[in-house]
Every structure is written in structure tokens, then in C-alpha cells.
Amino acid sequence: MNYHLMAVCGIGVSGLARLLKAQGHQVSGCDAKVNEMGQQLISEGIEVWEKHNPDHISEDLTALILSTAIKDSEPEVVKARELGIPVLRRIQVLDEIMQGAPASIGIAGTHGKTTTTSLTAVAMMGAGLDPSAFVGSVLPDFEGSNVRLGSGPFVAEIDESDPQFQHLKVSIAVMTNLEDDHVSPDGQASENYYASVESLHAAFREYVQNAQKLIYCADWEGLDAFTANHPDRVSYGIGRGDYQAFNIESTDQSQSFDLLVRGEYRGRVFLTLLGNHNVLNSLAALSVVGELGGDMAGAITALAQFRGAGRRWQEIGRRSGALIVDDYAHNPTKVQAALQAARQTGRRVRVIFQPHRYKRTQLSWERYATILTAADEVILLDIYGASETPIEGVHSGLIQSRMTELGFAAVFYAQNFDEAIRLALSSLQENDLLLTLGAGDVTRIAVRLLE
Template sequence: MGVGGIGMSAFARLLSAQGHHVSGCDESATELTARLAQEGVAVAVGHAATHVTQAPFGPIDVLVASEAVPKSHPELEAARAAGVEIRPRMALLDALLRAGPSVGVIGTHGKTTTTSMIAVALTGAGLDPSAFVGGIVPEFGSNARLGHGPFVAEVDESDRGFAALGAGTAVFTNAEDDHVGGNQATYWETVEEQHAAFAQFVAQSGRVLACADWPGLDALCTGARELLTYGQAGNADYRAVNLRPDADGTSFTVVRRGETLTEARVALPGIHNVLNALAALAAVDLHGGDLTRASAALADFQGPGRRWQRIGELNGALIVDDYAHNATKVQAAVQAARQTGRRVRVVFQPHRYLRTQQSWPRLADALMDADEVLLLDIAAASEPPIEGIHATLISERMTGNGHGGVRYLPDRLEVLRVLRESAGPGDIIVTMGAGDVWKLSRELVGAAL
């Protein structure tokens, strides 16, 4: 169920590649459902109880659903009535993680990019991984890959079921307060509850590779059977040193407990991407892979879809799209844009009323280093509006703090007009947010949506 989602479609691809007969359904047709159909996965638009019991989809043996699906949903009720196993998506991921050597990537930020980098690096090193990623990896042309080596998976903390899982190697990027609060099935009531779940995953994993640069992460790793660290910190087991940033990325040296392992490069700007790449190379080293070949693969890596994705140019301006939607991600994306040496122009779409209510001051502060910010309305993501919560909270705080280049522009045609008339060779224009702001980047370069 929900096969058009980025995670469920990856499951469908993996299971189909393993030889299982896979079908799925979703509320509406998308590019992902169209591609699944081309790949031989039967997809229905809309939900119906008959999908469980009648041809061409049923009768089925297992129904996979996320925790976001109401237990009273007709397809779930039909499955229970027919004695069909209902398997939560995290239970399916658990089975894949425990089937052999595995790497599970956890944390609040950077999971998709880090998981992609690990899979690409392991592939470059000749280790033939399987992969489950929350984004399209250009090197695979997919969000999934089937191989005979380690299984690499992005483990999404928005699904509470992740706390019951563990991996051979847990890569722990960071821990903040995203997906907390509200009444949604995929949200945690408190940050303490969510962080306890991170600690539980860590304790249930064979070993942990944690970011030494993230404050407080060590406190969540006290239950680890074996703890290794990565980062720029002097006490990290794997360190990135001698960083040499340029407009297109960063070159650096990888050191393991004082021993130089390899020279590396990441073709994505920002310190956060150096750390993501370092985690990937450390994972390759822990699995006995060829680091020289892994480094070469990472040097060519352009990022998964919507993670610092270069879309094209407009009047010489570089157009980039990024999924950044909370303050830490936004700040990292703005810092990456500054590294290019261009004038930084951001089109930002706040995501969810609750998230905006919780973090609008931090979002405003994270955008202050951009030269220009064009602010869209909040992307509701099916949430009802919250009285008094509006995108202008962000713009008004930025203006009050002295930013002279922020404008609230809810009319998308006006955003396109402004940028088309003013874009120049010295600019970088970043469409930023978890909603549908990505469409503007494609429209700016004349690409098909």
C-alpha cells in the first residue's frame, strides 16, 4: 500500500528483483508508479478491498503497509478477514537488514545522501551492495539496487517501528528534534522519546559508526557493542583532514587513527557532505573494500534526487534544487551555496504548519546568510492550518534582524518572472523545501515536470 512513495517503491523494486510477485496501489498515479509499471510491478490507482483477494492483484500472501495507514482501512480489514499476513514496512526492512551483512543509516539529517554515498562507494569498491534509499540515486537510476554484497538501507525515524530494528553496522549521522509533536502517526510525542529510539537501534546493532562532530551523540551510543566515530574532531577514529574546498566541492584526506588511508573528493559543496562522504569511506573500510576505487566513485557522485541536485542554468545562473526543510538542513544548504562563490538566491517553501510553528525563528536565522530569499506559502502536506502561523513570520523576523533581501512572494508566476528577468552568471538559485517547490527549478530551466 502506498507503492508510489519513495520508500514503498524501493521495497517493491527490491522484492521484485529477488523474484517475488509484487503488486501495489496508491491514491494517485505518479512518475514512480509509472516506472514501477514499466518494470513489471502491477500498480493500481486508488484503494480497494478487492486488491487483497481478487485478480489481477490478489489473492496475496503478504500485505505491506506503513504505520501511517489507519488500522480501519478497507484493505487492511480485508486482509485480516482473509487471514493474510499484514507486515509493517519496518518489519520488512528488519528482515532485509538481518538477512546478511548490513549497514543501516540513522539520524535526523543527511540519511538519504549518506546512504546513497555508502551504496555508491561500496559499488565502486567492488563489494556489489544491495541498497534501499529514500531518493533516486543517479548511478543506479533507481532508489533500490539488488546485489550480492552488504545491504545498505536508509532507516527513517519518522516510522516509530524503526526502534525495534538493528543493523550489522549502524551509521549514526546526528540527532535533533525533527518529526516531533502533533497527532500524526509518524511523529514522536517528545524528542526524548525519539532519541531513546535512536539509542535502542544503536544497542541492537553489531557496531556503530557515529559522527564525532555532533554534540551529544555519544550519550545515545552508551549501549553500543562496538563504537567507532568519524568526523573532523581530533579524537575521531576516521578523520577528514586537510580540507580543500572549491566552488564545486571539497577535496580532503582520510585518516584512520593516525594512518592516512586515501585522498578523497566530494563533488557536492558543504562540510556536511564531507562528513557524509567520510562515513561512506569508513563503511567501505570496515567491509574490507578498495578505498582508492571507492574514492574515485564518490568523486563522480552528483547526489541523489532533490539533495543538492543541479538542474541546469538560466542566463548563466546555476539552478540547484534541495530538499532542505528544517533549520539545520537549511543552514547547511545555504553554507553549501556560499561555498560556490556566487550570489546566493533562495526560493524557500516552509513545510507543514506544525513544523513552521515549532521552528520559524530558527528557519529565519538559517536563511540570513543568503543574499536574497523569495518566500512561498507554507506547504500544508495535508495538515490543517494553525491560526497565526504563516510564512511571513519568517520574512518579518529576517527583516527585523536587518536582512534587506527577503520578500514574501506567494504567486509562483511572479517568482518565475522576477528570477527570469534578474538571473545572471554570478548567481546560484536554490529552490529549497520538502513540498513542491522543486517544480520551480525545472520551470526556470525549461525542463519537463
């Protein structure tokens, strides 16, 4: 079969391209700009064109596959429909691939999806389940890819920003948590945003009810009640649930805990990831292994060797003893979790934060301000708008002013990356943790801090 994918250089569509090629199909793609991901796809034998063009559409295509950002009015889409070529959204294709596996596991929730999916895939590998996997980040355990093709169950990260996720029917749905991210402040549904909290909750509720089995976090307030109507539920938590973590111990670089499964001790789990949120993420992974009947001892061993996911507490390097870490945290709860992990290191915590999207910042700037006071120093960048139009009066200065009002003096605004780097290096100490936070291009600063 022959597939063409639009917006192929994004993390989600690139993963589909890789999966389809691994299955033996002919695959091509295009994007407005061929970035590093696009270059990687080319090196893997996938033809990638820069810019969209209806000439990319030929009559022998099996289907045209689109990301959520591609509009129906795009010339390529129009031509495909004129030729009678099926036009499919990314999540529809992912669903078809998952349904072809012996079992399907969907990892959903507001926070922790990428890390939990990564941990689950690695745990399943260690448990002898030979999974296929689709993750929203590149993994060293997948040899720098974001997908893996195996003969066993298929585990995939499910992004709620695409409303079509609610129609998936998976064997096991994992729900890590639920907050009001991706809800529009103006009450209008749009790309990446639901019109209301109610519509977001309705989508999650349908996703959960469509699953044969549900695994959910018992520690997340309200999630037990939210999922109460599911007939086959399994829970996990710190000191609660069917899969429990006890006796948590941590150092500045690792943590460990005892695993109890329905009251039975199953071993000591060692993680290279910090923070209680990663204890919960690993419990979700081990819950999946347990419910699939995998080798739990093998899964525990694999988690101890987990090498992390790209931009998820990713250690970039050290400069004069200072540790430089990059993290994708881009909403208040994720930022709070990253700071909790940072505090476990015992270092002076210095954050370079780039707010992500204007609508999200409009809703959350006060929470950001409060949460960021847990750092020792904060350098604020301008908002990374992604595809959004700026909103008048919404800017990083709101966060800075509020932090100052709260009595936090060590907050600075940087007009550009060069200024942020100058500020970060001007008072560098051996015991510093320099933490870049955000879902935009702030990751480039982390690398430049080593130069």
C-alpha cells in the same frame, strides 16, 4: 510469493516494490494517485492501480504491505485481515530483507541520511562489496532507481519518522546526528511526530543498542555521550575520530580532503558535493567500507565519480549563466548546510524556500528566519502542509517579518509559483545561484526556471 503494497507511489514503498520484484516475487500496488513514480513502476513491470479498493485483495496474497500513512481502518486492510492475510508495515518488510543479507547497515540520524546512504552504497560498490541498497531518493548510479540488489551487505536509509525503526537489529548502525525534528509541538504523538524529545531519544537509543557495531559522527555535539554505552563504537569527524578528514580544500564545484584511518594516511578523497556536511557524509561511507574490510582505494575512486542523489544539491541546469540547484532541505539544520554549500560557490545566493509542514514551521520559524539571512535574497512560498491540517497563525509571513526585524530587506513573499518565478527571473544575473529549498513540490519551480 505475491505481495500487494499500499501507497506504492511514495519513495519508500516504491523501493520495497522494486526490491521484491528483483527478488523474483509477484508484486502489485495502489495509491490515491498514480504519479511519476507510479508510472516508472508500471514501466518496470509492476502493476499499479489508482485509488485504494478492497477488490485489490485476493486470497492468494502472501502479505499486504502498508506505508506508515495507511490506517488500519482502510477497506483493503480490513479485507486482508478477514481473509487471514498477513498485514505488514513497510519497515517490517525492510527488516526481513536486510536480515537475509550477509551483513546489514542502517543509516540513521536527523540529517544527511539519503546522501550518506547513497555515498555508502557507491563506496561499497567501488570497494568490491557488491551491496544491496535502499535509498530515499533516485540515484543515477542505480540507473534512476532508489534500490540496488547485490550479493553482498545490505545498506538502507532508516527514517526515524517511523517509530518502528527502533526495533531494527542491524550489523552496523550509522548515526549521523541527532536533533529534535519530528517532535510534536503539542506533546501528542501522531503520524511523523513523537510526543516528546525524550521519546525520540529513547527510540534512537534502542536502535543504537540493538546494533552489533556503531559508527557515529564525533563532530556532532552530544553524540559521543549519547552513544557512550555501546560496546563497539567507531567514530568519524573533521580532525577527530577513528576516520578523519584533514586538509580540506574546495572550489565552486568540488572539494577534497586527506583521509586518515586510525592515524594512517589512506588517500586523498575528491567529492563533487559541497559543504562540510558532505565531508562528514563521505567519512561515514568510508567508515562503513573500512569496518567491512572493503577496498578503500576503490571506494575513494568511486566517491570521486558519485553523480549525486535526486533533490540533494541537484544541479537542474543553467539559465543565462545562472546556476539552478534544487535541494530537499526542510528543517533548520539542513537549510543551514545547504546555504553553507551555496556560499562556497562564490555566487549571489538567491533562495526560493517552501516551509514544510505546519507543526515543523510552528517550532522552527524563528530559526529559519535567522538562518536564511545567510542568503543574498529570499523568496518565501506558502507552507507545504503534506497531510497536516493548517494551524491558525502559522504561516510564511512569520519568517518574513522576523527577517525584516533582523535587518534583512531582500525577503519577498510569493503567493504562487508563477509569482516566485517572476521574482526570481526579474533580476537574474549571470553570477546567480538560484536555490530551491524544501521537501514539498517546490522542486517544480526549479525545472520551470529553465523554461
